[in-house]
Amino acid sequence: MSVLVYTESENGKFKKAALEVVSYAKAVADQMGTTVTAVAINADENDSLGAYGASKVLSVKDGSLDKFNAKKHAAVIEQAAKNEGAKVVVLSSSADSKYLAPLLAVGLDAGYVSNVVEAPSSTSPFTVKRTAFTNKAFANTEINTDVKIVGLSNNSFGIVEAGGSASVEDFSPSIPDSGVSVESVDKATDKVSIADAEIVVSGGRGLKGPENWGMIEELADVLGAATACSKPVSDLGWRPHSEHVGQTGKPVASNLYIAVGISGAIQHLAGINASKVKVVINTDPEAPFFKAADYGVVGDAFEVVPALIEKLKAFKAQNA
Amino acid sequence: MKILVCISHVPDTTSKINFTDGDTKFDTNGVQFVINPNDEFGLTRAMWFKEKQGASVDVVNVGGPETEPTLRKALAIGADTAIRVNTEATDGFAVAKQLAKVAKDGGYDLVIAGRESIDYNGGMVPGMLAAMTDANFVANCIGLEVDGTNAKAVREIDGGKETVSTALPLVVAGQKGIVEESDLRIPNMRGIMMARKKPLNVVEPVDTNSETTTASFEKPAPKGAVKLVNADNIDELVNLLHNEAKVI
Numbered sequence: 001m002s003v004l005v006y007t008e009s010e011n012g013k014f015k016k017a018a019l020e021v022v023s024y025a026k027a028v029a030d031q032m033g034t035t036v037t038a039v040a041i042n043a044d045e046n047d048s049l050g051a052y053g054a055s056k057v058l059s060v061k062d063g064s065l066d067k068f069n070a071k072k073h074a075a076v077i078e079q080a081a082k083n084e085g086a087k088v089v090v091l092s093s094s095a096d097s098k099y100l101a102p103l104l105a106v107g108l109d110a111g112y113v114s115n116v117v118e119a120p121s122s123t124s125p126f127t128v129k130r131t132a133f134t135n136k137a138f139a140n141t142e143i144n145t146d147v148k149i150v151g152l153s154n155n156s157f158g159i160v161e162a163g164g165s166a167s168v169e170d171f172s173p174s175i176p177d178s179g180v181s182v183e184s185v186d187k188a189t190d191k192v193s194i195a196d197a198e199i200v201v202s203g204g205r206g207l208k209g210p211e212n213w214g215m216i217e218e219l220a221d222v223l224g225a226a227t228a229c230s231k232p233v234s235d236l237g238w239r240p241h242s243e244h245v246g247q248t249g250k251p252v253a254s255n256l257y258i259a260v261g262i263s264g265a266i267q268h269l270a271g272i273n274a275s276k277v278k279v280v281i282n283t284d285p286e287a288p289f290f291k292a293a294d295y296g297v298v299g300d301a302f303e304v305v306p307a308l309i310e311k312l313k314a315f316k317a318q319n320a
Numbered sequence: 321m322k323i324l325v326c327i328s329h330v331p332d333t334t335s336k337i338n339f340t341d342g343d344t345k346f347d348t349n350g351v352q353f354v355i356n357p358n359d360e361f362g363l364t365r366a367m368w369f370k371e372k373q374g375a376s377v378d379v380v381n382v383g384g385p386e387t388e389p390t391l392r393k394a395l396a397i398g399a400d401t402a403i404r405v406n407t408e409a410t411d412g413f414a415v416a417k418q419l420a421k422v423a424k425d426g427g428y429d430l431v432i433a434g435r436e437s438i439d440y441n442g443g444m445v446p447g448m449l450a451a452m453t454d455a456n457f458v459a460n461c462i463g464l465e466v467d468g469t470n471a472k473a474v475r476e477i478d479g480g481k482e483t484v485s486t487a488l489p490l491v492v493a494g495q496k497g498i499v500e501e502s503d504l505r506i507p508n509m510r511g512i513m514m515a516r517k518k519p520l521n522v523v524e525p526v527d528t529n530s531e532t533t534t535a536s537f538e539k540p541a542p543k544g545a546v547k548l549v550n551a552d553n554i555d556e557l558v559n560l561l562h563n564e565a566k567v568i
């Protein structure tokens with residue numbers, strides 16, 4: 001009756017979110033007096049998950065799983081959960097995990113709660129805290145089924161090194177046919193994605209035009225951050241839609257969110273409010289973002305951002 | 321092609337979020353309800369199929385009579401028929417189960433739902449519905465073409481997008497990108513008048529068990545005031561982010 005966790009990897013390397021979900025699974029397992037089993041697909045260095053609390057890793061190596069397929073990946077996790085007699089399955093909030101989670105829930109007859117932000121407050125009834133109303137509230141939700149699925153919000157629990165070791169077993173589940181096949185993938189491999197980023201630097205209409213994005217990219221570069229933008233900016237075609245964050249765009253749950261020249265419309269704030277620390281740089285002290293932010297600079301982005309880049313470079317040089 | 325669009329009845333984004341009954345229920349007092357934005361993008365794409373390729377478009381909601389104005393708005397935008405499953409939407413699983421019954425009974429080729437509702441944000445109904453009806457499923461759908469029984473869809477992934485080929489019957493979870501904001505339609509007077517005469521069928525639910533129960537809601541702790549840093553003193557911002565916020 002272990003806790004099962006699906007640990008995502010990219011090109012064989014575990015994602016940061018994978019280490020976070022293992023850390024979370026370990027906390028749940030400790031509460032329940034059991035152990036953590038991870039299921040990893042086409043990943044290398046599977047035993048490294050021991051450091052974060054996994055006791056066992058089911059290693060699946062199968063060429064037909066090289067490209068993500070929700071139905072196939074859900075089938076692998078479902079079989080792993082049944083094999084292990086898992087009572088709790090932990091998933092991340094990546095686009096892929098959120099895609100497969102409802103399929104897995106139906107397959108396992110499991111109650112599923114997404115956007116969970118804390119370890120369970122109780123394991124009987126199994127109760128977790130999740131965000132609701134687009135980050136304007138939390139819900140304490142009980143899962144009443146025998147098997148439970150928890151979707152952990154990214155960056156909410158953090159990575160915890162437990163210092164254990166894991167045994168690795170080969171696992172060869174049967175892979176079903178899927179009626180969906182990937183034809184092409186268009187992904188910037190040299191950039192940090194908004195979902196994976198610990199820091200996001202976001203620009204708004206206050207930047208006046210797409211030609212001024214160089215400093216946003218430079219600031220992101222110094223911080224190892226992802227770049228994002230407000231809805232008007234993507235609507236105007238200054239930046240690609242994939243960078244649009246907010247209620248109808250991508251959700252952001254980073255540790256640090258820096259908004260440059262963004263006034264802070266309620267739809268924008270709804271999408272980024274899950275970020276832990278928010279910084280706003282805006283010429284207008286009345287901009288609503290100042291009410292939502294932790295730190296603010298009233299000033300011209302064209303002066304403040306270059307100054308910030310310079311100071312951060314000096315800081316990095318000092319702390320390197 | 322028979323299309324079903326799933327419509328959530330949600331509080332407008334600008335609504336104040338409060339709870340009643342000892343923080344166990346959402347306080348709907350004074351709240352304006354709208355079509356869930358992610359569903360409206362899907363509905364608009366369905367209208368495109370209807371007009372360009374020929375399709376019937378039904379809309380469905382799981383909820384009480386108070387959700388009917390939202391369904392009427394969908395009819396005013398151009399849907400042909402509305403269906404309301406007469407039960408409270410208790411959790412994602414319970415809603416998916418009711419929708420699966422409607423989808424099966426109606427023999428729909430394509431079901432379009434929103435990526436998530438902006439109230440409970442579960443993001444699970446479309447996938448569960450697909451699994452329950454053995455349909456193909458594409459999440460985070462930002463592009464959809466149908467040719468006969470074949471479909472091509474674009475899915476937003478972390479850091480980019482991917483193009484997939486699939487076939488009907490199909491469930492997609494749509495979002496902005498399946499159509500653009502500028503494509504959205506405001507119902508005109510003629511649409512509103514016609515919507516009054518279009519059928520809105522109320523069906524009774526299949527068994528209504530749910531798998532999760534929300535015991536209570538809470539609001540985030542009130543946030544402290546913003547700490548302002550002088551534009552001439554950016555060192556201080558770096559210092560605060562490092563030593564106080566500990567995020568760099």
